[in-house]
Every structure is written in C-alpha cells, then in structure tokens.
Amino acid sequence: MSLWRMILTNLRRHRVRTAIGATGIALGVATMLSVVGLLGGAVKMFERILRSDSEMVVFEKNVSDLFFSNVEVGVADELEQQPFVKEAQPVLFTIITAPDRPVVTCFGIRASDGRLKKGEWLQGSAADFHDDGEGVVLGERAADFLKAAAGGTIGLGQGTYPVAGVVRMENGFENGGVFMPLLTCQKAFHKEGVCSVITVALADGHESSEVKDWMGKTHERLTALENEEFSRSYSQFKIMKTTAWVVGGCAFLLGGLSVTNTMILSVFSRIKEIAIARVCGFSRGQVARMIFGESLLVSAIGTVAGWGLSSGGLYVLSRIPQLQGYVEPRIGWQEVAGAMTLAVLTALAGAMYPAWYAANLKPAEALRFE
C-alpha cells in the first residue's frame, strides 16, 4: 500500500467525478493545442510562401500587414544587379473573389519564380505560365472548389481568365490559391508597377547585412529582413500566436475550475476518511500531497485525452475540402510541452484550496461530521 495506490483508488471509486474533472482538462488541452496548432500551421504556411528559395524578404516599412505593402518592382531589378544577390523575385499578395467563393488568395508572380516549378503539375506545365499572358494557374484545391480545369476559363474579381494549369502545392495556402502573372495581377488590382514583397536569395558567400546596408542607403522607405527576423518581428504573426495562447489559456482556466470543483467534491465526500488518515499519523503535508496527487493524475489523464482529441479533430479538419487547404495543423513539442506545463499548473492551482482544506481538517471535528 502506497500513497499512489490510495490516490488511484480514490479516483477509481468516483469514476464519474474523475471523468468530469479529466474532461475539463481534456477540453482545455484540446482547445489550446487545436487553436495553437491551427494558427501555428497558418503562420508556418505563410512563412514558407515568403521563403521560397530565398533567405530574405523586402517590404515597406511600418505596414501593419503585407497586403498593404507597396514595393516598386524596379527594386527587384536593381537588387538583381547587385553582386550579393543571386535572385530577387517580386510577389504581389491579393485577395480576390470567385464564383461562390468570397475569398481566394491570389499570388502575382513572375514566370521565373521558382515556386511553381516545385509543385506537381496535374494539368498543363510551367511552360504554360507566361509573364505577358493572362493565363492563371490554380492550386489543386482551388481548382477543385472553383470547379475549373486547364483549357477552361475562370471568373476572378472583375475579369475572366484562361486557366493555364493546375498544380499540387505542398503549402496549404498555395494549394488553395491562384497564381497570376505579376503584370496581369497588378492590372487587375490597379497596382501597376508595385508588388507586396521581394524575396531575395543571396549570392554564395555573401551576407544579409550587405542587402540591409544597400537597402538603407538606396531605399529608406523599405526594409530588408532575414526570414527568421521577419517571422519574429512581423506583428500579425505575433498577434496570431499570442491570441492562440490566450484563447488556450482561457480554456485552461475553465478546465482548472472543473478540477477545483472535482477536488472539492472529492474532499468533502470523504472528510471522515481524511480524518482517519490523520489519526493514523498522516501529517498535513501528506494529506495535501494526496490531494495534489489526485489532481495531477486527473490532469494527466485529461492531458492525454485532450492531446488525442485535438490530434483527431485537427486531422479531420485538415481533410475537409471546404477548408480550401488553409488548414495545416502543426503541433510541435513546444506546443505539447506548453499544454502539459499549463495542465500541471492548472492541476496544482485547482487543488490548492481543496488540499488546504483537507490538510487543515480537525480530525476530531471531522469524525463528528454528519
């Protein structure tokens, strides 16, 4: 007989109560991992769009969102003249409407942009995408939900465009988006001569500081950041990540209340047993450890269940075609460690009052308790 055996027995004999407590934690863990996983996945997908074969990204200083960034395409051409730059590709990010689809992400790119070459061409080929043409290439999911195929046409915004091909992209945003020749995209959105960002691949043996110095001297309105720097500093990413943790934290608070409730009920229902344990020589600390142990075990069960629940839920979500390929959940060890840490803290916080109450029970009074 050990303290853990007692703890297990206490939880086992009140299965429904234990299940309710564990469910509270499970829902907290599932919500946190789901929200963090979904938003984290979205952030990673967006990062990968920017990183395509590049180490740096150039955009307008102090813009709240890259969709509002305006960079002259000529800057990309200037950059490509510099010895420290291997390649500079302008990309125009826009949102466009399509029949039955109010929001479709549109990427205005040059034919020389390597990203289409990385995809698996399901219809057409990279050669069908021209800088001076109007033909658009659809991501596989976009083609699916827009019910469009190569050789046909597709209504996007105010215009109708021929479909040059369909490509399966690894990135969810790209797979659910439309690739438009840069000039056509600029025309469609009245953004002639500008793009949202320029992705920069460095020439061998050169440093990102050379691009930054050059940018600082020649284009003060713009900024050049390494991809990692950009991910860390981009306010939209920060907001999304913070929101995810705050929402998850709130879910945990509710889970914590559930654990507190469970443990209070558990203590109140066995006041005499706790008193007898004290008569048998249990110290206040041992009684408190027993209650904290029960709470931690409930929390551990809830964490495992919540992890399974969120993994299953996210898997199902990622398979729903209507989500346009925007769902690419990503639950890494940091997220799991974060959820586990919160679960432990929730268990400890939730058991604090019940443990204090149990530890301070007066055995003689408790044994008179009816």
Next chain:
Amino acid sequence: MTKVTAMDQQVLVEDVWKSFDRGRIEVLKGVTLNVPKGEIVALCGTSGCGKSTLLNVISGLEEVDRGNVRVSGYDVVNESTRIDLLRHHIGYVFQFHHLMPDLTLAENCLVPLIATGGHRADGLARLHELATATGVEHRLGQRVRELSGGERQRGALVRSLMNDPELLLCDEPTGALDEKTREKVFDLLLDLVRSRGRTLVLATHDPELAARCDRTVKMRDGRIEGEAN
C-alpha cells in the same frame, strides 16, 4: 503497594479544561487523570459527560484550553509531537470502524505504514500476525463492504495496532456491535492489550465491560466523579 513515578506513567492529564463554541460549551472542567504503563482503564459515564473529548485530548486530536497532557513522556503541545505520537505511540479505535470501503481490509490496515514510511515487508509480517490474532486473516483480501460488522471492527483494531503503539485509546469500540459480537471483540481487545503489556484507555457506558478493566474512572458533567478498582 508500589509507588508509581512520573516515568512510569503512560498518560498524565493535569487540570485539563476544554470548551467548544468559543467557550460557551464547557466539556472538560479541570480533569486530572494518571494512567500507569500497562494499565487498562475504563472511562464511564453518560453520553456527553466528556469521555470522548478526554480521549481526543490525550491523543492530541483536540487542543486543550488549559492544563497539561503528557503521553509516553511527551508533552502534547504541538503538531509535530501529535503526529509523532499518533504514528508511533498511540493507536485509536472508534465506535465505527471508519475503514475505507473501496480498499481491501489489508490495504486499510496498511494505511498507518504510509504515514510512517515503514518497511513494507515488516508491515506485512505484522499485519499477518495481528490478523491471525484477531481472526480476520482469511478476510484480508476482501473489500470492507464485504465484511461483517464484527470483522470490520476487528479490522479497525488491527489497523490501530499496526505501528505497535504503547497506548491504545478506544472510544466505545463495541458500541455498534450486537451483544454476541461485542463480547468477542472485547475479549479480543483485552487479550491483545494484556498479552503485549500495552496500556488501554477505553470509553464506554457499559458497566459490564468497564468491570473487566483494571480501573474504572467515572465521569460526570466534564469532571471525574470517582474511581473504582
């Protein structure tokens, strides 16, 4: 007659006062009681006369308002002393067994070992010895809810003796049992205590049981009214 010194006393209670409800209900009013080692003492009196409170005061489960309590040479003054006494020097049996219904009888009896962190093998050996002595060895693997009233109370007796206490406090230990079972359990209790040379302080309002003890202390309205050998 042998003179009893303080060193020979198992329990020393000196002018103890205890009240409840912020002094409105006085339960013990200047009680003084000495119990030498190895003596079996019955506390007698009607319900509410203070027998149970006196046992709780001796065990440290209740703090006194005034007076001194000394058990096995320790002043019962603070939490750590009380815990030490309950772990190593005092066993306690109540009117109701207070065993945990979802644990087996063996697991219940081993609860004191969790408190002391005692060696499992030693604990099991002692459990079997006591269970054999009380006749519940064959019931050790049963859950408490599957046991009869007498078996439960014998189980509670085993639990109270697990840490080999010098002093056993029993509060109406046979009060919830039928007459036949009560006799058996009481015989067993006296045998166990006498054979091991332990001290027993017993609260009862059954004069027949009290008469079988070494000494009877009569209580009334929170005071000791008299004694009989």
